[in-house]
Amino acid sequence: GAGVSQSPSNKVTEKGKDVELRCDPISGHTALYWYRQSLGQGLEFLIYFQGNSAPDKSGLPSDRFSAERTGGSVSTLTIQRTQQEDSAVYLCASSLNSGTSGTVQYFGPGTRLTVT
Amino acid sequence: GDSVTQMEGPVTLSEEAFLTINCTYTATGYPSLFWYVQYPGEGLQLLLKATKADDKGSNKGFEATYRKETTSFHLEKGSVQVSDSAVYFCALSDRAGSNYKLTFGKGTLLTVNP
Numbered sequence: 001g002a003g004v005s006q007s008p009s010n011k012v013t014e015k016g017k018d019v020e021l022r023c024d025p026i027s028g029h030t031a032l033y034w035y036r037q038s039l040g041q042g043l044e045f046l047i048y049f050q051g052n053s054a055p056d057k058s059g060l061p062s063d064r065f066s067a068e069r070t071g072g073s074v075s076t077l078t079i080q081r082t083q084q085e086d087s088a089v090y091l092c093a094s095s096l097n098s099g100t101s102g103t104v105q106y107f108g109p110g111t112r113l114t115v116t
Numbered sequence: 117g118d119s120v121t122q123m124e125g126p127v128t129l130s131e132e133a134f135l136t137i138n139c140t141y142t143a144t145g146y147p148s149l150f151w152y153v154q155y156p157g158e159g160l161q162l163l164l165k166a167t168k169a170d171d172k173g174s175n176k177g178f179e180a181t182y183r184k185e186t187t188s189f190h191l192e193k194g195s196v197q198v199s200d201s202a203v204y205f206c207a208l209s210d211r212a213g214s215n216y217k218l219t220f221g222k223g224t225l226l227t228v229n230p
Contacts, residue, residue: 035218042222043205043218048217101211102148
């Protein structure tokens with residue numbers, strides 16, 4: 001079946017511009033996560049959605065970062081006024097809401113963002 | 117807060133060698149533990165998991181045992197192949213409300229030479 005998809009796969013933008021990154025989770029997965037993978041910081045949690053609600057936004061690094069999810073499916077991560085330190089691979093993952101910590105998260109291929 | 121520490125490598129082995137990648141964790145609750153793998157040019161995928169103490173996760177010849185007394189989840193494989201070359205991430209998931217976010221180690225690059 002279809003896995004998690006993300007678009008675009010690569011994005012190069014100029015410092016100060018806004019960018020939108022999209023995630024299509026596996027159908028039926030109610031939980032959705034955004035992570036960031038960078039050389040200096042490794043893999044970091046950004047935000048968690050349960051349905052269309054985001055009960056945990058604690059990993060967003062600044063108020064330039066926001067995310068939404070509509071229809072319990074597609075999610076968009078928006079970065080406003082991009083900075084060079086935002087350059088990273090942004091990963092999306094989805095999972096069933098089984099109510100246990102052993103639930104497996106399935107990852108998309110990521111969006112590589114480069115801010116010049 | 118939760119944290120995961122794993123040997124950073126890089127690790128270079130010859131084919132058929134024994135592999136160990138050490139992983140230890142700190143958590144406030146009773147986490148589940150995972151190993152994810154990232155092959156060159158591909159996304160993160162689950163390799164194996166264990167959800168409680170003394171559980172052993174296994175897949176593709178890899179094994180890891182959840183050791184609560186030593187807070188460890190070391191990855192082992194008896195005989196590595198060139199196709200095992202990848203970056204390996206140890207991770208834990210602990211409950212924070214309904215959020216089961218993953219906390220990752222820094223990753224270990226494994227290169228297996230023929």
